[in-house]
Amino acid sequence: MSEKLSEAARGALLEPLFAAGWSPVEGRDAISKRFTFASFVEAFGWMTTVAIWAEKWNHHPEWRNVYNKVDVILTTHDVNGISALDAKLARKMDMLA
Numbered sequence: 001m002s003e004k005l006s007e008a009a010r011g012a013l014l015e016p017l018f019a020a021g022w023s024p025v026e027g028r029d030a031i032s033k034r035f036t037f038a039s040f041v042e043a044f045g046w047m048t049t050v051a052i053w054a055e056k057w058n059h060h061p062e063w064r065n066v067y068n069k070v071d072v073i074l075t076t077h078d079v080n081g082i083s084a085l086d087a088k089l090a091r092k093m094d095m096l097a
Protein backbone atom coordinates (compact mmCIF):
# COMPACT_ATOMS: atom_id res chain seq x y z
CA MET A 1 0.00 0.00 0.00
CA SER A 2 1.39 3.41 -0.96
CA GLU A 3 1.60 6.45 1.23
CA LYS A 4 1.14 10.08 0.46
CA LEU A 5 4.51 11.84 0.29
CA SER A 6 5.88 14.24 2.89
CA GLU A 7 6.58 17.75 1.54
CA ALA A 8 10.34 17.10 1.53
CA ALA A 9 10.10 13.73 -0.23
CA ARG A 10 7.67 15.20 -2.67
CA GLY A 11 9.99 17.99 -3.72
CA ALA A 12 12.91 15.62 -4.14
CA LEU A 13 10.90 13.22 -6.30
CA LEU A 14 8.94 15.72 -8.34
CA GLU A 15 11.56 18.36 -9.18
CA PRO A 16 13.50 16.09 -11.59
CA LEU A 17 10.22 15.04 -13.20
CA PHE A 18 9.15 18.66 -13.75
CA ALA A 19 12.58 19.24 -15.30
CA ALA A 20 11.90 16.26 -17.59
CA GLY A 21 8.62 17.65 -18.91
CA TRP A 22 6.06 16.49 -16.36
CA SER A 23 3.59 19.08 -15.03
CA PRO A 24 1.20 19.36 -12.11
CA VAL A 25 -2.44 18.75 -13.05
CA GLU A 26 -4.77 21.61 -12.24
CA GLY A 27 -7.41 20.80 -9.65
CA ARG A 28 -6.02 17.46 -8.49
CA ASP A 29 -2.89 16.02 -6.91
CA ALA A 30 -1.47 14.39 -10.02
CA ILE A 31 1.20 14.86 -12.69
CA SER A 32 0.85 14.70 -16.45
CA LYS A 33 2.94 14.54 -19.59
CA ARG A 34 2.34 14.21 -23.32
CA PHE A 35 4.54 11.67 -25.09
CA THR A 36 4.91 12.03 -28.86
CA PHE A 37 6.21 9.19 -31.02
CA ALA A 38 7.11 8.78 -34.68
CA SER A 39 4.04 6.65 -35.39
CA PHE A 40 1.01 4.94 -33.90
CA VAL A 41 2.90 1.65 -33.79
CA GLU A 42 5.69 3.22 -31.73
CA ALA A 43 3.20 4.84 -29.37
CA PHE A 44 1.28 1.63 -28.90
CA GLY A 45 4.46 -0.43 -28.51
CA TRP A 46 5.58 1.91 -25.73
CA MET A 47 2.17 1.64 -24.07
CA THR A 48 2.41 -2.14 -24.21
CA THR A 49 5.79 -2.17 -22.46
CA VAL A 50 4.63 0.38 -19.88
CA ALA A 51 1.49 -1.69 -19.28
CA ILE A 52 3.60 -4.70 -18.33
CA TRP A 53 5.52 -2.63 -15.74
CA ALA A 54 2.29 -1.09 -14.48
CA GLU A 55 0.80 -4.51 -13.97
CA LYS A 56 3.97 -5.82 -12.30
CA TRP A 57 3.93 -2.88 -9.85
CA ASN A 58 0.12 -2.88 -9.54
CA HIS A 59 0.16 0.81 -10.36
CA HIS A 60 -1.74 1.94 -13.41
CA PRO A 61 -1.70 5.13 -15.47
CA GLU A 62 -4.64 7.16 -16.66
CA TRP A 63 -3.82 7.66 -20.31
CA ARG A 64 -5.27 8.46 -23.70
CA ASN A 65 -3.76 7.64 -27.06
CA VAL A 66 -4.51 9.48 -30.29
CA TYR A 67 -2.39 8.29 -33.23
CA ASN A 68 1.23 9.00 -32.24
CA LYS A 69 0.51 10.85 -28.98
CA VAL A 70 -0.12 9.52 -25.49
CA ASP A 71 -1.40 11.85 -22.75
CA VAL A 72 -0.58 10.42 -19.35
CA ILE A 73 -1.84 11.34 -15.88
CA LEU A 74 -0.27 9.69 -12.84
CA THR A 75 -1.77 9.71 -9.37
CA THR A 76 -2.40 7.15 -6.67
CA HIS A 77 -6.10 6.50 -6.31
CA ASP A 78 -5.65 4.62 -3.01
CA VAL A 79 -4.25 7.74 -1.29
CA ASN A 80 -6.03 10.31 -3.43
CA GLY A 81 -2.75 11.96 -4.40
CA ILE A 82 0.81 11.53 -5.59
CA SER A 83 2.90 8.74 -4.05
CA ALA A 84 6.40 7.43 -4.68
CA LEU A 85 4.91 4.90 -7.10
CA ASP A 86 3.85 7.72 -9.44
CA ALA A 87 7.43 9.00 -9.57
CA LYS A 88 8.70 5.46 -10.16
CA LEU A 89 6.29 4.86 -13.04
CA ALA A 90 7.02 8.32 -14.51
CA ARG A 91 10.76 7.57 -14.53
CA LYS A 92 10.13 4.21 -16.20
CA MET A 93 7.94 5.88 -18.86
CA ASP A 94 10.67 8.45 -19.58
CA MET A 95 13.32 5.75 -19.76
CA LEU A 96 11.30 3.70 -22.25
CA ALA A 97 10.22 6.60 -24.47
Ligand SMILES: C[C@H](O)[C@H](O)[C@H]1CNC2=NC(N)=NC(=O)C2=N1
Binds near residue numbers: 060075077078079
Ligand atom coordinates in the same frame (compact mmCIF):
# COMPACT_ATOMS: atom_id res chain seq x y z
C1 LIG B 1 -6.78 -3.05 -5.59
C2 LIG B 1 -5.57 -2.57 -6.34
O1 LIG B 1 -4.41 -2.98 -5.69
C3 LIG B 1 -5.56 -1.08 -6.43
O2 LIG B 1 -6.79 -0.65 -6.95
C4 LIG B 1 -4.38 -0.51 -7.19
C5 LIG B 1 -4.36 -0.81 -8.68
N1 LIG B 1 -3.69 0.21 -9.45
C6 LIG B 1 -3.56 1.45 -9.02
N2 LIG B 1 -3.07 2.40 -9.81
C7 LIG B 1 -3.00 3.66 -9.41
N3 LIG B 1 -2.53 4.59 -10.22
N4 LIG B 1 -3.37 4.02 -8.18
C8 LIG B 1 -3.85 3.14 -7.30
O3 LIG B 1 -4.19 3.50 -6.18
C9 LIG B 1 -3.94 1.78 -7.70
N5 LIG B 1 -4.36 0.87 -6.90
